[in-house]
Amino acid sequence: MEVAVNLELKTLNIKQDIAYYNTSSDSLNLIVLNDWNNAFVGKNTPLAKRFSDEFYRGFHLAKAVDRGATTILSLTDTNFKALEWERTEKNPDYIVVRLSKKLAPNEKLYLHLTYITKIPNDRFTRFGFDENGGMALKNWFITPARFENDRFITYNNFNLDDIANAVSDYEVAVKIPNQYSITTDLNTVSKDITNNDYSIYSFSGKNRTDFSFFIEKQNGFKSYANESIEVLTDLKSKKIDDIQKAIIIDRVATFAEHFIGKYPHEKITVSQIDYDRNPFYGLNQLPSFISPFSDDFIFEIQFLKTFLNNYLKNSLRLDPRKDNWVYDGIQIYAMMKYMEEHHQDQKMLGRLSNMKLFKSYNITNLTFNEQYSYYYMLMARKNLDQPLGDPKNTLIKFNEQIASKYRAGLSLSYLDDYLNHDIVPESVKEFYNLNQIGQSNRYDFEKILIKKSPKNIDWFFKTIIDSRDIIDYKFSNVSRTADSIRFSIKNKTGIYAPIPVYGTKKNTVVFKEWIEPVKNDSVYEFARKNADKIVINFDNEVPEYNQRNNWKSLKQVALNRPIKFNFAKDLEDPNYNQILYIPTLNYNLYDGLTPGIRFHNKTILDKPFNFDINPAYSINAGTLSGSSAFSWNQYYRNSTLYNVRYSLSQNYYHYAPDATYLRLNPMVQFRIREKDFRDNRKQLFLLRHVIVNREASEYITDNSEPNYSIFNVRYSNTKTELINHVNFMTDLQFSGGFGKFSGEIEYRRLFQNNRKLNLRLFAGSFLYNTTNSDYFSFGLDRPTDYLFDYNLFGRSESTGIFSQQYVIAEGGFKSQLEPSYANQWMTTVNASYAVWNWVELYGDIGFLKNKHQKEYFAYDTGVRLNLVPDYFELYFPVYSNNGWEISQTKYNEKIRFIITFSPKTLLTLFTRKWF
Secondary structure (H helix, E strand, C coil): CEEEEECCCCEEEEEEEEEEECCCCCCEEEEEEECHHHHHCCCCCHHHHHHHHCCCCHHHHCCHHHCCEEEEEEEECCCCCECEEECCCCCCCEEEEEEEEEECCCCEEEEEEEEEEECCECCCCCCEECCCCCEEECCCCCEEECEECCEECCCCCCCCCCCCECCEEEEEEEEEECCCEEEECCEEEEEEECCCCEEEEEEEEEEECCCCEEEECCCCCEEEECCCCEEEECCCCCCCCHHHHHHHHHHHHHHHHHHCCCCCCCEEEECHHHHHHCCCCCHHHCCHHHCCCCHHHHHHHHHHHHHHHHHHHCCCCCCCCCCHHHHHHHHHHHHHHHHHHHCCCCECCHHHHHCHHHCCCHHHHCEHHHHHHHHHHHHHCCCCCCCCCCCHHHCCHHHHHHHHHHHHHHHHHHHHHHHCCCHHHHHHHHHHHHHCCCCCCHHHHHHHHHHHCCCCCHHHHHHHHCCCCCECEEEEEEEECCCEEEEEEEECCCCCCCEEEEEEECCEEEEEEEECCCCCCCEEEEECCCCCEEEECCCCCCCECCCCCCEEECCCCCCCCCEEEEECCCCCCCCCEEEEEEEEEEEECCCEEEEEEEEECCCCCCCCEEEEEEEEEECCCCEEEEEEEEEEEEECCCCCEEEEEEEEEEEEEEEECCEEEEEEEEEEEEEEECCCCCCCEEEEEEEEEEEEEECCCCCCCCCCCCEEEEEEEEEEEEEECCCEEEEEEEEEEECCCEEEEEEEEEEEEECCCCCEEEEEEEEEEEEEECCCCCCCCEECCCCCCCCCCCCCCCCCCCCCHHHHECCCCCCCCCCCCCCCEECCEEEEEEEEEEEECCEEEEEEEEEEECCCCCCEEEEEEEEEEEEECCCEEEEEEEEECCEEHHHCCCHHHCCEEEECCCHHHHHHHHHCCCC
């Protein structure tokens, strides 16, 4: 390649020659070229849709100048004859080149290309042009795709660093302005200064699938070299000097060469961009002033993770999308071995583990390596884990970045512990060396493991790699004598996997035996060796679903797990029944500030049974109040109906200045998801019976029954992402005095011009209604909330600021009109359209019908400030049935607002792209 860099236009002008050798046994009539830079060409590419699925707005809102593209000027064959080529709108990131004649095995063909690469802004993926005028380049040139199993691998760019390029030799000449420098992992051949303005750098590399360029005004990379490799890095660390860095880098590089194999290239880059794209998730990411780890340890763990990632990506000749678990498994497994070798005593909480304040927390006892299991289990307990062998592009983001990556390393560590005798480390080395010879795949790695193993390990690939089956064992029929222990093991999931059994005395291991419980009724007998407890999976070698049932006391008096109280949160402790507590503070107009204390058992990992009890004190009323909830979750692993939740909740607060309400809410929820976990469609069936007892109040004169119960059935179907949001919901209610049915459809669309349209249709009708008030009627501008579902600050207010709180429910009007309620039927349409950023124009129209009255046509218009959708919004009425509201007196009392203070609710804005 000859590359001329235009930093002003953010383009690369490229002349490229490809000598393509057909090393397959097939004759080829076409060649596929990867052109991943062209994935940034528009808002409808597979990459753009991926961004939308993950709720990333930056790409859709970007200007054309910030996007990337590849413009091909010419593409010819050996004889410089133009070739037919195709790049479809559906697949803009690879090119199919049709050959004028078939390319036979062992023949070669020359392709000559001239093209212009427009580099995208780095804010999308961290690679691209930056605000300082430089460029970080990854997957920026056209290159032949990998050929495997009689076909070319055609992958779209999903920003996953998994391009499947053919192994190639490179010769690259780059022309850049003199004031800029280039850092790359290719070998430097020469540097020629053409004149006072430009320099031409020449680079070469052999047997590579990819390489990176970093073009900067001020070179931020420093070189560290030992006898085997030169490391170029710009990882940030202000508080450690170059000597400390050199020691750490040499230690990591030496370990990698010894544990994995010799790096096949002379240089490797370890950039801050590489780390930021795939950081080490944990407490090391806290700000430095509260970090529990030393600066040199943080640098070491960041460098270790990034170095190993680049080491393997540049060395293994796998399909990085289909065989991703091998990359992840070796990387995390090597990290675990490195920590055992160099930081054996390091804890997950670092120096916090030594503080008396945290001594009672189970999380302080975990070693650094044990945290990997908990990150994986976080998803398994949510029933969101995925098979390790699944392609990388099918994983939800948390699994792709964290859980599946960590479980892959844990799985190799598990196999290593089970087989012993260094079989797994030796297999890693042999597989690594195999990759230096030619192209490989995951099955080559599996064959090596099977060949070296003295035991049958088919279960490892079938269960651990290619399924999401969970492992869960418990003891049954335990008996003991002074000298021996006799027991059987119950396999709770029916999934075979070897498991270690430990004997401990005062929490110190006195024996360890691996067992293989093929049958549920197998009986085992071991020498006791003075053990006072037997424990399954004591050191957490096996990624086991539930460890709360893993031990039995061998003492004469066997006690159940004692209760342990902890403040705020903790990891699950299998030896205790944990009760967590934390202060709370709620508010409504009638109770005022309501301080309380919350007792619950919700540890970081989800449990089947949860309780949450929150007694509180209402300052305004001077009385006790509060809430409680009890729930049981039942998960189905291999069904689209993945969760059934049974719950009972209770609320006791004031609904008026002088009156309280008690709500009991027994409920069953059925949650449905698509087979594709990345699909954002979710469905929910809900059945509940709401029981409400209200005290009589002098302030409430609605003539409704103070005590009532309602049977409620709901169904919702929601599919949401950045560009499109569709929600459909139906609601059926039965009570002694009424029965009603309603439904609503909500649609949101973000257009190509970045304008946003919101539409909502609501329709509801009473099946029967013998009540004599509007308390159960459909509300035009605000529901009465007789089910007590909404967080209304002043639910009984008809005037004042709290009456202006808006809830998107039922009629959905913003202006307060008369009649405000419908006791027969109601149909409304709510619409808004963004005119600038978060400023929108809204309009509502609808009909409502009351008994013995004509239909009433209602309408309103105004301005909506959609600051944080559904969480913080303001509505300014302009014109409605009331006339020109903006010119009327007391206009400030007509303004409506949505506000949400719940941290848990707001947190979903940031976590939705991960799950």
